[in-house]
Amino acid sequence: MTLTRRQRSLIAFVSIGIGLLALFAAAAAAFFVNKANNRADSLVMHTITVITEALQYQTGIQGAVIGERAFLITRDEQYLTDYENALASYEEARENIRELTRDNPAQQLRLDNIDIQAQHITDSLKRVLSGFMAGTIESRESIVRQNNVDALLADFNDMMAMLIREEQALLQTRRQEQQAGDRLVGQIILGALAIISGLLILQLAMLREQNQVQRARNTEIMALNTELEHHVSERTKELEAAKRSLEEENLRVESLLRDLHHRVGNSLQLVASFLSLQSNQVEGEEAKSTLRAARGRVLSIAATQRRLAMNTNHEFVAAGHFISQIVDDLKANLNFEQNIEITTNIGAFDIPSRDAVTIGVLISEMVTNAVKYAFQGREKGLIHIAFHRDLESERCTLIVEDDGVGLSAGAANPHGGLGGRIIESLIAALGGEIERLASGIGQGPGARLVVTYPYASPA
Template sequence: MALAFFMLFAAGTAALMLSARARQNTDDVVNTLEIRGELREVLSLLQDAEIGQRGFLLTRDSQYLEPYNSARLQIGRRLSALESLVDPNTEQAIRVDQLRAAAERRLQETDATVALGREGRFGEALAIVNRDRGKALMDEVREIVDSALAAEQGRHTERAAKAIASRTWLSASLIGALAAALVLAVLSAQLTRRQFTGMAKRRDQLAALNEELETRVRDRTRELEIAREMAEAEAGRAEYERGRVELLLREVTHRVGNNLAMVSSLLRMQQAKLDDDTARAALETARGRIQTISTAQRRLRLGDDLQSTRADGLLEAVVADLADAALDSASITITSDFEPLVVSSRDATTLAVVLGELVSNAIKHAFEGREHGAIRASFTLQKDGVPTMAVEDDGIGFDEEQDLSSTHTGLGSMIIENLSRQYGGEIRKRRNEAGGTSIHILLPKLKIGDTAGAGDEQSAER
């Protein structure tokens, strides 16, 4: 392909060069013809001038001067045209100069005889003519013209030979170009055929690969379907086992709650048989704590991980039980604000006990001598991410100096302090704006989980 392109390029380049040379040869031939024509025209005009001169001198008829005058006017223009056609640096230019000089001498002799004839001195004019000087001048002119014509003929012959050679080389170049084009066509046909053959082979290979790929896809799809069916079956079994486990856990927690409720009922029955008020009060306090744990167990709803639960529902149940018990003795309103925070089931029970102690203490001691009161319980996540349990009332408050100097701490306070200490608890107690008591317990070590799964499940169950 590269050789064929090189041949085609070389043939095209040679054709252009030979074409330019052929145009130059054509111009040279035209130049030669023009020079030869001008040479013959100058010689013819000189002969016309000589004929007119002789006719006028022999016949003394002025009509013969017309061709003489016409030739006399054109000879100068023809010589100038001849000089413009000839290369100034050649021998032909020297011949043209010699021709101009000989022509001028011949015209001078002719002009002199014509002038004598116009003066009527025909004898003198004829004597000049008879001396044959004019003939010698004309012979000189003819010799120069013949020499110039011979030179142009030689140039013409040489240029004709070059033109023939150029045509030969041009023909050879065209033949080479045609051969290169033929080679290119053959090579292109072979390459095209090879490409089509390669394309057909690749198409067949691609079809085979597609068929193999489709077979693999079908096999893989079948394997995936079998795996999916097995996974679904396994998931079904796992879901079934999970359901059984959840059911058993709920049954256990419910039974524990019921058993604790039974213990609470037994304590109430025992309390009714006692005459000692102190013992009865102690049993009532113990029964209330057991009831709180029972409520927490019965309302415990585990999340998807079977280890965590949402604290808000459980704490709401504890507060509801305490509110129902408070209605027996006074009109105490209990409100709550519990965020749906997820904690472990063990921590949820502990939080229920702490909240029960806080609310119970508020019910017992915050409203002495009053018939009405309000308690607000909350379990929220602060801005710094620390879970905080708070119980606030609008009761009689507490004596801060006496509270600080007191060496006796009740069992409820000890329970609150000990359980809170498990989570790095910090108990903050103060008198609030309503004159009552506000207790905030900060639990920085209490782990809070994801609120998505457990919260949704418990909301659905409630």
């Protein structure tokens, strides 16, 4: 069928109109999509900035912990400066990220929890640092124990990781939206090119230019990601180095503690030797007996100290194992004139090392008094030691009883003499009290000494 000129003109007119409409529609669609892409670009950069500030926030808190601990251990003022700079950096990052996420209620809520955790950490650091400056914290062991922010820091890192993961999810979503917009632009351009072949060169040029811009943006984002990864890697290496330094310092402190225990034990042994020599020089049985008793007490303290030095845990010691060793030392050192058996019934619990020497000397004094007074005129005897902890009342009960002559016999008055006064002093040091009863073991009336005191865990 041959088309008339009028028909050809009409088709040409319609084609031109369709082409112009397609061009207009393509131009309008490309304009709005490009505007959306620009907004997506802005959101991507905003999200990357949020992640950067979050890492700076986290780095500031971690740097404060490292700087404060390094200063307390080394007393180097440079670490104190690092600590203060880290706090200032964290404060600045906190304000920046708060401003950047003001339109995100979920992230604002996470920041509230993170700020609270960060405040707990900085308060703990400032409290320990103030105590150190005021001289209320003397030993490095006390510093590490009171500055126990590891659990708080772990929770803080978990919270910050959740916030960063949320921003990374937003970054991924926005990149997907950006890519979807790019695809839409390409489809519109290809559709316009199919309809308007005459605009092929222009559309291809526009598409090529837009692709170049997009590649430049992607290159910029990749470079920023590489920089962030490098920053995190460097900070991780610094934290690992600080951790290794702290571990080495802890090993050195433990070595010093072991050496200190050894020196204390040697000094006590030397004092006991001096007392033994002095007892051989003095005249009079009463003076000799007094010096021998003093020597026995010094040896008791030395034995207790030696047992603590052998313990790998410097904060706690197992009650059963510790008291069994004390009893073994008593059996080896006491001069039993009678056949005396010592039995034990010790609960499965730990006692603080700071109370162990007091408890060990207290048991030694009570058993020594029983051996000395309870079995006069007897060929054999029985001493029973019980030690338990009540979890509900948080009190410990120490019982030393015998089947000897009893409390009313006069010769075995456990409340009189130097030994009795020492026992009273040791119980007072534990914050406890003593009750004297008749014993229920063996054939004799016996004596039953019941000591109760509050159980206090180390701070």
